[in-house]
Each structure stands twice: as structure tokens, then as C-alpha cells.
Amino acid sequence: MPLNKSALTESTSRRRKNTKIEWSPWLQKALKVLKPPERLTVSEWADKYRVLDAKTSAEPGPWRTERTPYLRGIMDAFTDPDIEEIIFVKPTQVGGTECLNNIVGYVIAQDPSPTMIVYPTDKLAEFTSKNRIQPMIKLCPVLSERYQDQESKILELQFDGMYVVLSGANSPASLASRPIRYLFMDEVDKFPPSAGKEADPRSLARERTKTFAHNKKIFQTSTPTRKNGPIWEEWENADDQRRYYVPCPHCGHYQTLRFKQIKWPNTARTAEEAQTTAYYECEQCHGIITDGHKPAMLRAGRWQSEKKTGTRKTAFHLNALYSPWVRFGDVAYEFLRSKDFPELLMNFVNSWLAEPWEQTEAKMNSDNVLEKQSEYEEGVVPDGTLLITAGVDVQKDHFYYTIRAWGTNMTSWNIAHGVAETWDQIEYIMNLPYRDKQGNIYQVNLCAIDSGDRTDEVYEFCAFNQEWAVPVKGSSNSLLSRYKVSTIDKTSSKAYGMRLYIIDGNQYKDMIAGRLNRPNGPGSWMVYKGCDREYAEQICAEEKVVEKKGGREVEIWKPKAIHAANHYLDAEVYAALAADLLHVRYIQPETTREQPEINKTQSVEYQQNNFIKPDYDWINLKGRWI
Template sequence: MTPPPRISVPDWADNFRKLAKGAGSTSGKWRTSMVEAARGPMLSVTEPGVHIITLMVCTQLMKTALIESVVGYHIHLDPAPILLVQPKDDAVEGFSKERIGPLIKATPVLRALVGNRKTRSAEDTLTFKSFPGGFLALVGAGSPDNLARRPVMVTLYDETDKYPVTREGDAIALGDERQATFPRYLSIRTCSPTISGESRIEDSYLDGDQRQASVDCPHCGHRNFLEFFRNVEWDKDYSEAGVVVAHHPKTAAIHCEACGVPWSQGEHLAALQTTRWHQTKPYHCCGQHRDPMVDFEAHWKGGTADPVAAVWDWWASDRHAVYRARCPDCGKWPVDNEHASFTAGKLFSPWPKDAPPKQAAKFLAAENDPDLRVVFDNTQRGRPHKRQASKDLRAEVLAARAENWAAAVPDGVAVITVGGDTQDDRVELEFIGWGRGEESWSIAYVVVEGDTSKDETWDRVDEQLLRVWHRADGRPFTAAAACIDSGGHRTQEVYRFAKARLGRHVWAVKGASEQAGKRAPVWPTVKPTNRKKAQYRPTIVGTNAAKDTIRARLGLDSPGAGYMHVHQSRDIGWYEQMLAPKLLLKIKAGRRFTTWDTPKGKADEASDCRVYGYAALQGLIHFGLDLDDAAAAVLDRFVAPIATPAAEPEPWSGESGGWIDGGGSGESWFGG
């Protein structure tokens, strides 16, 4: 008959929760202090006034731990109807088997309360767990009926940016509507962010009080709001002109922004134990607009003895702890705490694999690759990625940086691919040379005019694909792969053309049907399972993702990985076609997303050719090409000029499985 203790979620976890073997890297007694940054979000569950909690954080930090602890806390001490939402039905079963089941089995106080311990019944299934005073229902976000079926007090939304758009509206809005009869309702949303302006978790974070974490510097005591670009530095080698020529990521360390002293790994771990959370949402009070982060920086740079106390009030008890923003004029708390939202990156992780040297290496690998940069921002920094593709580019500016090179194939090219756009009266082809880091050179743009329903037109297309291109030293190159658009009125003609040339890696392709701004892989990662040998199907390429990458690379202004070189012979119309697709923001069922669309009346064949040429490269990579190794091999093997052009190399040999060197060396290479 003893009433349950009134304790916080981290105190409950420290006293009662056990970690199951096989459910993670550790087992045994739970300790919140292992990831001290998780304490703030866990305390907000019992913080007076809080009804909504948002976690926009990096991967493998605190999201799942919060959900599991909240489930255990409510089952044991505050029973209520709980709804846990996963993106898909298969994710529901996986989460139940891998997370909820082991949590209940390993924690004695939960094992005694949930379901029937000996046999499975209607009260204890993978998707429904009953306990005295409530239940836990696990559902997929794609089923509006499951979301609206039952009244609940606590809703837990996991991986929110992966939720599909339904005809009945947003999954979070539907689930929260079931809390109307509960005055102590709680809605928790967790996810790593995706693209800025499209990310559901970013919208939720910005709607809240935008809490950020800080730690004490072990050397000067200054509170640092740890962020990769602000705090992490490493050694670099510079040329006489002051240009960085080499990076040394293994020397990366956190540096205090006040005293500049680097932290050792031990000092970093000690600093994490001082983690505190601050409301940082800008506000308007006493006739002025205030930004707590701007005010904090002004105070510590101005020499204020305690810049934190000048901006925030420490509001804490046994069941909550947070720095609340305080108006310096009236002393009130102008930022409401009804929606507590949190963001944090890997610098708040204690695990060795997330140490600054590891993060620096990942950043350097992603710096010039738009696709990898999205992953770095989302998974390491815990911040939404801002698309560079959306910035304004002008055809005249791009044309002004056109180049002239000594031969048809510039130095640095390792492999040539072709992208082909099919029209009723012509086929347009772009020949693209690729080098280290996917640096590219637009070697030629050819228009083969003629009725594309006639074989003679396709014969002339084939002549172009077999064309031999030479480097300044006489080295020959031919197209290693080609992707030809099979959409429009000439589908069967393209199929016949590509099917007869599969051994030369000539592929018929079609753009993926990407609803609501989805990004399919540029090259499919798996083969269709229902394809019969007698049938031919095109390869489905992700045009949205390809255009994201291409537009971002058009914006690069210095040669190197990803940079796009164009010959001076290209006219202004080609650049205008490359820039014709526009990145549009659309809204469907309350969800914002971006997609590429070409305004009516504008030609975009050059853009399509580049998309298909890039897809051809990804196809080669899918089948085993290592572009960097190929570039190194081509440049290292052929240094001395060749007086006369070498013989034309033979095309791809399906039997040998490699590229045949026309020079007769017998070695495989990706040059032609």
C-alpha cells in the first residue's frame, strides 16, 4: 500500500533500470552519468509545465534511451495509456523485439507488471503490452486508423523524419489529438534531422524553447556550447601562399573558445559531467528583441564576471533542472517551457568512436561531397543540412570560368561516361570525364539528329558511343558506360538499343517516381526480384538526389573533389539548360518538402544528360569501380608522352570481367 516515490526519470533509471545483454554495448545497472547530456531531456519529463519534448540530436546519443526510460517510468510509477509510433510496421516489430522486450525482461520491476510472464496472450503481444493502470501500444505511422483508435496520455514518436505522408494528415497531429481528455498529457518526438526546411524534427525543435547544452572548460571554467565548427581544431600544413596543403585529423581536439587551450580526452570526459541545458530561443520582451546566445557572447567578451547568470536563471529541484532565459530589464522568464526542445551533437558523446579525431576525419572525407556532407551534419553535428543547391547560380558566371585544355581528354580523367536524353527527333549526349573525388570534365556535348523511331538514327548514336578520345600524351579513351533515357515516346526503341549493348554497359534508365520530395538512390542498390530473363526493364535512377549533387557541385568555385570543369566551346544555352530545373518548396498534408521541377517552356536536356551521365558513373561504382584507384593507376602508369595515338581499345568484355588494354599489356584498367 506504500505510494510510489515521486522521483525524476533519471533517478528512476538509476535506481530500477537494468540493461539487457545483447541490447547494446553494455549490460547491467543503468547509469545516467555515462551520457550526462541525456539527464536534461530525461528531467524535462517531470518538469512543471512541460507537455511536449523534442530531441533533435545526432545518432546513437540519447533518443532511444529516453523513449525506453519514459516507458519504464510510466509502467512502474505513473501508469497511463502510452502510444509508441515507428515509421513503418516492420520497424514496430523490430523495436518491440530489440528494445521493449529486453527492457522489460531485464528490469525486475517491469517484468512483474507487464503481461503474462509464462504465455503470450492478448495482453502481451509484440505490438501491445498491458500493465496495471495502462497499456503500451506500438503502431506504424502509415496507418491513420492505428493512430486514432484509442485515447492515450503519453505519445512517443521515434524517427519522425521518416514518417510517410497520409491522406488523413500528419501522423504526429493525429496521435496528439488522442490526448484531449488527459490534462497531464506528454508528447515526445525524437529523430536525427535531415534537410533544413524539410525536416519534421527541425520544425518541432524550432517550435520549442530551443535548449542547447554547455560544459565547463577544465582550464578556465568558461561555459562552452560545444559545436564542431566552433570548438574543434587540428594541425594543418600550409604553403608559402598560406593555402592548406595537408590536414592532420588525428591531432583534432576541443579548444575552449575563451582561453583557447585544447582539451585532452580525459579533460573532455570530465567536462561532459558538467553538462547543463539552456533555453536559447530568441524572444521579445520590454519592447526589445533578445537572443540569449548573442547576449551570452556579448557578456563573456565584455568581461562580465558570470555571463551565464547575466542571461539565464538556474531553475532546479529534484525533478527538473534547466537554465531559463531571463529578461535583463524586467527579470521575467519570457520563454515558455511548455515545449522543451533539445539539440546536441557527437561532442557530447563519451564514446571513443565519437572522439574529435574521428569526427575531424569524417568531416574531411565529406567536405567536398554534398551527399556525405548531409550525412555528417545530420549524424555527427545533430543539425539539419542546408542545401547549397538552393543558392542562386547564374549562367553567365558559370560560363566565365570555362576552360581550355590541351587535348580532348584532360589530365586527371580516369573514366568516361555518357548521359543521353531521348527526344522524338534527336538524341543528345554528354561525354563526361571523371577523376579523383568525382571531379569531372565535360568533354563534349553531341546532338544526333534524326527520327528516333528509325534504326539509322540509333546506329549513329552507337557510332558516338564507340568514339575514341585521346589525352595529350596520345592515350585513348572510350565510353566506359552510358545511361540513355527511356521515357517519352521511344521507350521500346531505347530498350532494344540498350539490351543489345549490355556487355558495353549501355543502360536504359528511367527517373524514379519520387513522391513528396523523396530521394531515391542515384543508382539502385538492389536488383528487382520479379524480373524474368525474357523481359527487359530499365534501371530506375534517383533524379532528385542526382540533381541535388550536381547543383551543389556547380556551386563549387575551386578545382578539386566534385568540381565541374567545362570547355570553352560550350555556349551559354548549355549553362541555361543546366540551371533550368528549380528547387521548389511544396507542402502536402502539412509536411514541407523540396523537389526539382523545370518551368514550362524551358529546355533542360543538358541537365538531364548530366544526371544520366552521373548515374552511369554510379552504375560503374556499383559494379566494382574504385574511381580514386583508377585515377591513380591511369596517372601513374602513363607519364611519358606517346608520339602517335595508340590503337583503339576494345570495348568492355563481358567474358573477362575487366577492361581490356588496347595497347596489349594484358592488364585491366578503367581508362578505355
């Protein structure tokens, strides 16, 4: 009797269901490796699989991007095929470290490829491996099942189809000879300038990605330090600069959160009072925004490009105001606690505002200059004066000059300054007699004149007036001493064979800035009573910054703004050099002892009897020549 076809089919199907196929362990593992990954972004993967460790996280448990929604755009940029490099300029307390760890976890689970993570030191790399990376792997099943524990070392973690190398920027051996596709560099501003005897550690690490020229990814993050620091230079050179904009809960205006919009009542007398009363003010409607508004604002936020010329190198910037763990009052408190202490203020600017530190402690303020007014009027020689020097800054068609009196301990007073238009006027001014309150007469003992411009004219003028004038020139490099002596070797010049003084202006500007901080009195740098604001502004036209020269960091004085007038500052530098040439620095206060005989040509009585005070009411020593 023939079998029923439908019955046969049903019987076969039943046998297949009851048959259990036994796969070998190695085959099961191979099939898992070959299984295509889910189509997820980094933030989706983290929300689905990442678990935070109670040992290192303030909020242990499943990761929720919704808690720090600003990290979504940074993490998902990693899966954007148009982006090759990601720059993250960050403060503390915004989840930046976990952002990097999420991307590393995504790579292991979704796109296994050789990976390197570089930290400032190898010790920090070891600590992070033990306390962050390995705990993350063990708490996440999709990572732990790929982890080859027995084959791994502290600084070299092995996975199915890839490895993760953790390196210290101070260890050149750990940065060499490993082809990698994914490069992560954490806290790059703390990297040493070189890895031992090798080149810049960031450059060494980048060399390892050459094998993957078309599909590599480089991720750099750091809290900034200075404007010439690595992370801020990367930010400024990025093709796409993005900031996180959030809407005002009152008017809906999208804006970035900025420190200047944090307000607190004028009645708050202490940092603690400001902490409890501070709020954020909308830049558009001036509405009051409280900490309670922040979570919804962050969820509705979006990254916007502020400068965009491409996407290959994309940079993100955040400050601590966005952090869900930081209140507006905390920012106010930290600022008030730090503002009077440069070291604390630097930490506030770097770690809270994520901005580079400028040498604000080395900035001179014009108000400070005007506070240094003495009891002496313009043109009056102060008591205690030993000698007078002058400095002249030469411009294309005029001159800025200053005349300064010097006493013991390098105490000094500006007694006149102004602008002249011709060499004859400079000669006249430098030969004028100046009187003290007792009627004693003084003259400029030595004048230093800038020879950087109109060089031949300066040389000739100094040759004709070499009893009181010397040519000087600023040094393009730092000097071990404040100045060095050269010789004018231009045979066609009337000044041939004269001394030319090469000056390190940075050292003299350091001296002026330091003595401005002293109270009026011995050792202070003072100005005459009624000193004008223009002079004070020019004295303070520069600030001290840190720049890299010849592979090392150096501190130099530079104008605060482009084309800022600093002529009086330069003139004061030259006057200070003239004082050094006369050895005023080494003159000690007089003690009771027998005085040597005074040459009559240097005595006050001789000067009084042989000089007639000219009528120079027609000269305006403060302003331009009349």
C-alpha cells in the same frame, strides 16, 4: 489472583509477533498496485532500477546517468508539470533511444497511464518491441512484476493499470481509436507524410491525447533531415530552446561544443592523420581540450535556454561531439571522409552535427562562375556561335540585361551584361552589332523581357519591337515543360493579342547549375574573359531547397539571403528561354552535305555591307549607363 497488567501486555505482544498473517495472492497484488510510488525523477528511477541488455547495449549492466549526464535534463523534463511537450533533436550515438526507453519505464512503474509509442513503420515497431522494450521489462523487476505476459501481444503490452501500444506511422489503423495520456514519437523525420489515405500520422496520434487535455505528455525525438522536416520545425517553434553548455577545463568559460572548434594540424595530409591529431579549441581562451577532458566537462554541464517565451513546449538540441563514445578525432575523420561527396556529407550534417541538410550540392559558387571564363574578351562573338539571345530583368527605375551567344549542344558564352536606365538604352543595346574574330557581324536574334514589373511598359515596348522582343512572366507553379504560351488579353494594351511566355524559372536554373559543372567546351555555360565578380555573385545568389507545397515536397530555387541581388541570374534565365524559342536546343553540328541557298538578308556578307559599326565607346556594358 489478578493478572499483572504489564505481563499481560507483554504476552499479547509476543503472540502477535508469532502470528503470521496469510494474504491471498490477489490481495497482495492489489496492495502493490495501491501502494503509492516513490517520489523519484526519471533519471533517479533509471539509476535505481534500469538495467541495460547485453544484446543491444555497448555497456550492459545497471544504467548510470552519470555516463551521459546531458540526458538528465531531458529525462527530468518529463516530470516537470509546466512542460507538456518535449522535443529532442539528436544525432546518433548519444543515448537518445535509451532516454526514451527510460521514460517509458518510469511511466509503467511510477505513473501508469495509457501510452503509445509511434515508430516510422510497423515493422520497426515490432523489432523494437521484441529487442528493446520487452528485454527492458524482463531485466527490471519493478516492471516485470507489473507485466501481464499472457494478455500481451507484440504491439500491445499489458501492465497492471495500463497498456503500451507500439504503432507504425505507416499504419493508420494502429493510430486510431485508443485514448492515451502519454505519446512518444521516435524518428519523426522518417515518418511518411500521410498514414495511408489518412492525414499526417503525427496529427492522428495527437488526436488520441484529447481525453487527457490537462495532464498529457508528448515526447518527439529524431535526427534532423531538412529545415522543413518535422523535428527541425518543432525545434524552431518551441517555446523554450535549450543547448548543453560545458565549462572549459582551463578558463571555466561555459560554451556549447561546435564543430568549427575542432582543429587539426595543417600537416595532417589524410583523414587518418587528422583523426589521431585533432583536438577541441576553447572559444574563449583558445586552450587545447582533449578527449580526456570531456567526461568532467559533461558532468559539470548544464542546459541553458537560448530562446524562451514559455515552457509548455521545450526543445533540447545535442550533437555527436558530446557523446562519450565519440572522440574529437572521429568527428574530424568523418568530415574529411565525407566533404567531397554530397550523400556522405548529408549524413555527417544530419547524424553527427544534428543539423538540417541544405542542398549544398545545388548551390552555385561565384568562384565556379569565374572559372568558366573563356578565351574571348567582352563583346567578342566566340567561334561556333549560331545565334545570340538576350534577357532583361526589369526593376523599378533601371534594367539588368545579359547577352549570350549559343552554339550546338546548347554551348553558350556570355558576351556582355550590364545595367541600363531607360527603354531607349535597352533598344540601342539590343540592336548593336557584335563581331567575331574574323569580323563577321551578329545581332541579338531574340530578347526576352520580364513583364512582372512595369507590365504595361513592357507590353508596349515589345509591341513596338516585336521582331526581336517578347514579354515573359515567371510561373508561380511548376510546369511540365520549361515554358508555356499565353496571350495578352488586355484590350487597352498595344500588345493585345501578342504572345506572352510563362516560364518555369526553376528548370532553367537547374540547367545553368548543371552546365556550370561541365568543363569548358561543348555543352558548357561560359562567361567572357575578365568577367566581373558582381555578375558572378548574382548568378550564384540562389540555392535549391525543399519545401512542402500542397502536401508534397518540391525543390525550388530561393535566394540564399534576404534581399540578395539575383538580377543577372533572372536575365540569364530569360536569355535561355529566348534560345529555346529559337530552337537552338535542337540544332545539330554541321555535317558534310550540300548546303541550301542562304537568303541574302541573313548572310554575313549582306550584314557587313549594310551595317556600319557605330561608335559606342560611351556605353559601359559592364556597369551602369554613363
